[in-house]
Amino acid sequence: MYHLKICTHFAAAHNLINYDGDCENLHGHNWKVEVTVRAKELDESGLGIDFKILKARTKELLATLDHKYLNDLPPFKETSPSSENIGRYLFEALEETLNTDNVQVECVNVWESDNACASYSRD
Ligand SMILES: Nc1nc2c(c(=O)[nH]1)N=C([C@H](O)[C@H](O)COP(=O)(O)OP(=O)(O)OP(=O)(O)O)CN2
Numbered sequence: 245m246y247h248l249k250i251c252t253h254f255a256a257a258h259n260l261i262n263y264d265g266d267c268e269n270l271h272g273h274n275w276k277v278e279v280t281v282r283a284k285e286l287d288e289s290g291l292g293i294d295f296k297i298l299k300a301r302t303k304e305l306l307a308t309l310d311h312k313y314l315n316d317l318p319p320f321k322e323t324s325p326s327s328e329n330i331g332r333y334l335f336e337a338l339e340e341t342l343n344t345d346n347v348q349v350e351c352v353n354v355w356e357s358d359n360a361c362a363s364y365s366r367d
C-alpha cells in the first residue's frame with residue numbers, strides 16, 4: 245500500500261458554538277490542511293495518484309472556505325466549526341471527488357495553529 249500526502253492551507257473566521265470560553269467569540273485562523281490518501285497500485289508513470297490532482301481537488305474545496313465566516317456556510321450552520329468538524333467535512337467531500345477502486349482518502353489533518361491539530365479518518 246502506498247500513502248501520499250499533500251499539504252495546503254486556508255484562512256477563515258469562525259466562532260465555536262456551545263463553547264464556554266473566549267473561542268465562542270469571532271476570531272480567525274490560518275488553517276493548515278494535510279490530506280493523506282492510500283493507493284493500492286501505481287500507474288505506468290509510477291504514481292498512485294498525481295499530486296497535481298490531489299492538490300487541485302483539495303484547493304478547489306478549500307476555496308469554498310477561504311476568507312469566509314465558516315459559521316455562515318451550509319456545513320457549519322448547525323455544526324460548530326471546530327477543527328474536528330472541519331476535518332470531517334473535508335474528508336467526506338474529498339471522498340466524493342477522489343475515491344476510486346485504487347485510491348481512497350485515508351486521513352485529513354487540520355492544524356489550527358503550529359501546535360494544535362485535529363485528524364479525521366474512518367475506523
Ligand atoms: N479540540 C479542539 N479544541 C479547540 C478548538 C478545536 O477546534 N478543537 N478550537 C479552539 C478555538 O478555535 C481557539 O481559536 C483556539 O484557542 P487557543 O487554544 O486558545 O489557541 P491559541 O493559539 O490562542 O493557543 P495558545 O496556546 O493559548 O496560544 C479552542 N479549542
Ligand SMILES: [Zn+2]
Binds near residue numbers: 267271272273356
Ligand atoms: Zn478558533
